[in-house]
Amino acid sequence: MKLLVCIKQVPDMESKFRIDADGVWYDRGDLAWRMNEYDEYAVEQAVRQKEQAGGDVTVLCIGSDQVKETMKKALAMGCDRGVHIADSHSYMKDPYQIAAMIAEFARDKGFDIIFTGMQSQDRGSGQVGVMLAELLDMAAITTIVDYTYDNGSVVVQRELEGGVKAKVKAALPVLVTCQLGLNTPRYPTLPNIMKAKKKELLTIEAKMLQSTDSMQKTVKMALPEKRVGGLFLEGEPDSIADRLIAILKEKTSVLA
Amino acid sequence: MKALLVAEYRQGKVQESYAELMAFSGILGAESSMFIVADSTVALPRFQGTLYVAEVSRYDEYNPEAHKSLLLDAIAQEKPDMVVFCHSSYGWDLAPRIAVREKAAQISEVIAVEDGKFIVPACNGKLRRTLTGKGLLTVVTIQAGAFSLDNLPDGIPNVVPVVGDYEGMATLLGYEEAKLGGVDLTRAEVIISAGRGVGKPENIVMVEGLAKALKGEYGASRPVVDAEWVTHNRQVGTTGLTVSPKLYVACGISGAVQHLAGMKKSEFVVAINTDRDAPIGEVADVFAVADLKQLLPVLTDKIMAL
Numbered sequence: 066m067k068l069l070v071c072i073k074q075v076p077d078m079e080s081k082f083r084i085d086a087d088g089v090w091y092d093r094g095d096l097a098w099r100m101n102e103y104d105e106y107a108v109e110q111a112v113r114q115k116e117q118a119g120g121d122v123t124v125l126c127i128g129s130d131q132v133k134e135t136m137k138k139a140l141a142m143g144c145d146r147g148v149h150i151a152d153s154h155s156y157m158k159d160p161y162q163i164a165a166m167i168a169e170f171a172r173d174k175g176f177d178i179i180f181t182g183m184q185s186q187d188r189g190s191g192q193v194g195v196m197l198a199e200l201l202d203m204a205a206i207t208t209i210v211d212y213t214y215d216n217g218s219v220v221v222q223r224e225l226e227g228g229v230k231a232k233v234k235a236a237l238p239v240l241v242t243c244q245l246g247l248n249t250p251r252y253p254t255l256p257n258i259m260k261a262k263k264k265e266l267l268t269i270e271a272k273m274l275q276s277t278d279s280m281q282k283t284v285k286m287a288l289p290e291k292r293v294g295g296l297f298l299e300g301e302p303d304s305i306a307d308r309l310i311a312i313l314k315e316k317t318s319v320l321a
Numbered sequence: 322m323k324a325l326l327v328a329e330y331r332q333g334k335v336q337e338s339y340a341e342l343m344a345f346s347g348i349l350g351a352e353s354s355m356f357i358v359a360d361s362t363v364a365l366p367r368f369q370g371t372l373y374v375a376e377v378s379r380y381d382e383y384n385p386e387a388h389k390s391l392l393l394d395a396i397a398q399e400k401p402d403m404v405v406f407c408h409s410s411y412g413w414d415l416a417p418r419i420a421v422r423e424k425a426a427q428i429s430e431v432i433a434v435e436d437g438k439f440i441v442p443a444c445n446g447k448l449r450r451t452l453t454g455k456g457l458l459t460v461v462t463i464q465a466g467a468f469s470l471d472n473l474p475d476g477i478p479n480v481v482p483v484v485g486d487y488e489g490m491a492t493l494l495g496y497e498e499a500k501l502g503g504v505d506l507t508r509a510e511v512i513i514s515a516g517r518g519v520g521k522p523e524n525i526v527m528v529e530g531l532a533k534a535l536k537g538e539y540g541a542s543r544p545v546v547d548a549e550w551v552t553h554n555r556q557v558g559t560t561g562l563t564v565s566p567k568l569y570v571a572c573g574i575s576g577a578v579q580h581l582a583g584m585k586k587s588e589f590v591v592a593i594n595t596d597r598d599a600p601i602g603e604v605a606d607v608f609a610v611a612d613l614k615q616l617l618p619v620l621t622d623k624i625m626a627l
């Protein structure tokens with residue numbers, strides 16, 4: 066079985082974000098980078114699928130050279146080979162352009178199951194997975210929190226609002242977008258990290274792929290306005306605790 | 322400008338979120354029409370305008386391929402400038418399919434409109450991005466709760482049936498309700514919630530300890546529930562509970578929109594977080610910039626001693 070998992074490298078969300086010089090994106094310098102959280106579930110599920118029914122897992126990532134670090138983690142988690150689409154401007158591309166690049170790579174490869182995260186933590190658009198399936202004319206099921214494979218079909222639980230789940234079945238080929246909590250992603254072990262170094266990591270220059278026009282334009286990136294009235298307490302825990310208790314006594318009835 | 326609004330129907334009910342779509346289109350000053358796959362013999366959204374209806378008995382509540390084709394038919398008839406969905410499990414599943422087929426820009430999770438441009442969150446709510454679509458048609462999904470009407474819209478729509486020989490690639494087998502029971506967080510007057518910042522399961526007792534000292538309950542953000550440190554009946558947020566206690570203390574919770582949706586109606590909000598920029602600050606009355614592992618024990622002891 067041929068499996069593809071698409072991942073993205075994103076900044077650690079606890080980073081201090083600054084706006085870049087053009088005012089349309091966050092400053093990419095001075096940030097710690099990691100695998101998009103949702104994609105960790107996708108990688109884990111792809112590897113489990115392979116462990117269950119055999120096959121070969123390709124992990125694909127678009128970005129500058131630094132994304133190879135994140136790809137190595139996916140290889141150490143058990144993906145068999147990596148495809149890096151080298152594009153140092155990918156962060157400026159819109160979801161359709163990203164999906165079109167992946168589709169062009171994937172079109173003639175005959176992937177049976179494609180795994181993606183349901184969204185990226187930085188853009189949060191939640192579009193690339195579904196668009197990719199649409200471009201490849203295959204079924205897509207979004208926001209899955211449970212996954213089973215049996216005899217050429219997958220049965221998954223889609224997470225809906227209010228904690229309700231919908232059970233959905235689809236025959237291969239199928240694309241699933243993975244939601245938080247789908248599984249517990251494994252930690253790469255040291256031997257597997259060593260093994261990953263020897264795995265194939267193919268680089269394709271983005272300019273070798275057909276380019277598509279962007280359909281949207283970011284005009285501004287900014288920090289949100291802070292709510293007025295919010296009070297910051299800083300200092301030693303002991304003094305914060307005293308001030309907090311005084312505020313709770315004054316402003317709420319919970320200590321009455 | 323014309324906006325085609327995509328209403329939702331789930332487990333036999335028209336979802337009231339269609340009012341949010343109307344609120345959004347009202348802000349844009351657009352002329353609204355609507356699309357829904359529903360049971361027209363039971364209930365339809367009430368508003369004034371054209372309502373394209375496909376029958377759920379034929380196309381099912383979840384069948385994205387068929388719903389896509391039906392909606393494309395409605396778009397062909399209506400010729401809107403914009404197709405608007407809720408940013409929900411139905412909307413984010415269907416919208417990108419429409420965007421691809423119509424070669425339209427999709428703008429996800431809009432929270433506000435400024436000079437005709439759309440504002441969306443980025444980086445887990447830490448940043449705001451303003452953007453526009455370039456083509457003739459723009460597909461938009463709006464954040465739950467970002468736009469609201471005081472009253473549900475009213476009126477009798479002009480129903481236009483939509484039919485077509487459309488099959489699907491995925492089959493809905495059924496629904497599973499959330500397993501609740503046990504503690505009822507929605508009744509608690511004080512809720513102390515644990516987020517990923519608690520670090521490890523052993524630290525949940527600190528959060529529980531403060532909850533006890535304040536005669537309240539403890540809750541949690543989703544990753545803490547996903548990791549099974551706390552049971553799902555205590556999860557606060559869009560896929561958990563909506564709570565409105567007198568006091569909500571968020572310990573090590575960043576304040577993602579899905580979490581805020583579940584607690585922002587709390588009367589008084591305290592955040593305990595090491596990251597001064599965490600978006601929880603947007604709803605916090607008091608923000609203690611502190612390591613919860615240090616602050617919680619001291620705070621609990623002092624409250625016990627009162």
Ligand SMILES: Cc1cc2nc3c(=O)[nH]c(=O)nc-3n(C[C@H](O)[C@H](O)[C@H](O)COP(=O)(O)OP(=O)(O)OC[C@H]3O[C@@H](n4cnc5c(N)ncnc54)[C@H](O)[C@@H]3O)c2cc1C
Pocket residue numbers: 079245515516517518519541542543544545556557558559560561562572573574575576577578579580583593594595596599611612613614
């Ligand atoms: C469709 C969908 C539905 C969702 N539904 C929900 C939902 O119902 N409820 C929900 O909560 N989430 C939900 N989420 C997930 C949500 O997007 C966030 O991922 C989640 O809320 C983050 O949880 P957190 O704040 O605990 O963790 P993080 O975002 O990782 O934040 C941890 C915080 O802890 C702070 N911290 C770290 N160490 C310490 C310390 N020692 N002391 C104090 N602070 C510390 C950090 O600064 C950070 O702000 C949903 C997501 C999606 C896509």
